[in-house]
Amino acid sequence: MPDQASKIVTLLGSLCEGSYNAMVKDITTQIRQVTKRIT
Numbered sequence: 001m002p003d004q005a006s007k008i009v010t011l012l013g014s015l016c017e018g019s020y021n022a023m024v025k026d027i028t029t030q031i032r033q034v035t036k037r038i039t
Helices: 002-038
Strands: none
């Protein structure tokens, strides 16, 4: 049981990391678009 629990925790962690990375990527692309408009 503890082994399965740790697998679930790892899965949740990777999911959160993936969504976080996607969010950061989205924010950076938006910032680039804004800076392109300004310049």
